[in-house]
Amino acid sequence: MTRPIRFAGIGIDHRHIFGMAANMMEAGAEFVGWWTDGDPETLDGFQKRFPDVPREGRAEALLDDPEIDLILISCIPRDRAGWAIRAMEAGKDVMSDKPGCTTLDQLAEIRACVARTGRIWSVDFSERFEVPAVTRAEELIAEGAIGRVVQTLGIGPHRLNRATRPDWFFDRDAYGGILTDIASHQIDQFLWFTGARDAEVTLASVGNFANPDDPGLQDFGEIALRAPEGHGYIRVDWYTPDALPTWGDGRLTILGTAGYIELRKYVDVGGADGTDHLILVNGTRCEKIDASDAGLPYFARLAADIRDRTETAMPQEHAFKVCELALQAQAMAEDTHG
Template identity: 30%
Template sequence: MIRFGIIGYGKMGQTRHQAVLRNGTGEVVAIHGFPGDPVPEALAVASPEAILHDPSIDAVHVCTVNAFNKDLTIAALKAGKHVFCEKPPAFNAAEMREVRAVEARAGRVLMYGFNHRHHGAAVRMKEIVEGGEFGRVLWMRGRYGKSVDENYLSTWRADPVLAGGGILIDQGIHMLDLFLHLGGDFDEVQAMVSHLYWNTPGIEDNVFAQFRNSRTGCVASLHSTMIQWRHLFALEVFMERGYMVLNGLKTGSGTYGAEQLVVARNRSVAPAATWEQESSQTWDADESWDREALAFAGWIRTGRPGPAAGDSLGALRVMELIDRIYATERHTAPRLYKRLNAEADQLEGV
């Protein structure tokens, strides 16, 4: 029986707790919450240290604001705990390399919450890519957007010191991870980062980015936005002998619509494929949280990560792309992000 501690009991802390309970992957024995978190009284502890220094706790879920992810992950690893940390893993690739150095010495499982890999449609897409029937991935196009209102500006996500950035590091990071998960790495990046509507310094509301692997030629295009006005998730993957088009994402709120995956084989005579030749599958339930909980527990028990487990190398690759997106945008002052990261480093421990 794996004994879990949870640091942070907002939406994600509660989600992880419920997944452990549903799947019987272990027992949550201690929770440290922040002001306003509805921590069950019987499990409440006064500080993160109460969890980190408890020798009976095997694994820790880090479910805090972005600014604390790196430091708490490092502290937990040094304390001998297995760690599951929500995204983003850090504010930049340099911080992620710090984490990996500690991980290498700790010899413990470190998994990151790139939850979208575990959605039913994404699992199926990975199986198709790995199966090789449709050949190699040629190009991908991802659009991921949500709508926010003025209330968003009063949350920690609109504070660059706590969040580390805007819609890219908040939500677009999931699409970047799926690009890497399905299509391999990228060494060329072009990007435009915009403040089209909300005009909040350090919190971009739109990112337009393109990526290319110069060795394979695979290209990917991303639009990440918080002024979509109607929530949207769409991912297209085109291969040598077929394609996959995912529209919608099954979530608890239902705001991204049905999770529908269309798959078709290419034909040799144009038009290569017709609507009638497509097959469609829809997922009516979101089982991603359960899959993720089982993957973390399985990795701890066996010492081997599953095919969709978000490891630290994948997290580093994502952060390297995010660094390059922010760095290539001429309208974003690099000094601003450098200062914000420095301020986050100076935050006192939780």
């Protein structure tokens, strides 16, 4: 294939579709059409962002187009697996918003479809793939800046923004639970930075401590992970205070045998302006680095994978394992909580 990758969108119910589409365009791909069910809250902003991309009346018009290579999916989470399977069976590769699926049965069906069709099923874990500071951390670790990684500590606080949330956001079965949803980001980062291919969930908990009138919402969750390569702790929540100038003070600390890296991804409270603050401490360096120019290689790598049938953006088994561990943690937490 010598022409640019051509992609379409199915479902714009979550705002992550904005970054998914814009970053694929930045990587040289052509956005040729989209379909969504009804009129989600994101619709006006999406049409303003991509005014020249036509909306199709039927999703099948996109799935049946032999010139479309990739389908981006950001519909209601419980429906993402079904659309991904339809897209792969139609000969398309898939980039899904997280969570890529909401049940273990759905994950098994996706696994079987990938094996049957040979298509790519990728999940845009945006807290890694859309954060330049993570790119710089990967480079430093590859250079040996902190020795062997033995632990990650990831926190993913989010702002509730209740007034703009659709009904499905408060429906446990629709979004899959807080660990299935948000914590998949941190599980992805744990596996990636430790190099683990599997892990044991040793602790998982969820709760609703601040929103009693929304029994379907889980507003707090935590996970502990253990693997031969390292350990991990994850905390996620919907408690971002109004005074914070962004949606969440997401952080990742990566502990190595010869130093550590802390990423203050979206804000540095009381410190420097902007995003992508990286702190490096080892035997010879103790400094803060502006990592905002480190780039986002996932999207160009995915385009190359679509052309070359390779796995440079994210190994397929990695995507499966992240989702599997998130679903296992969710089930453990709800068994304990319930």
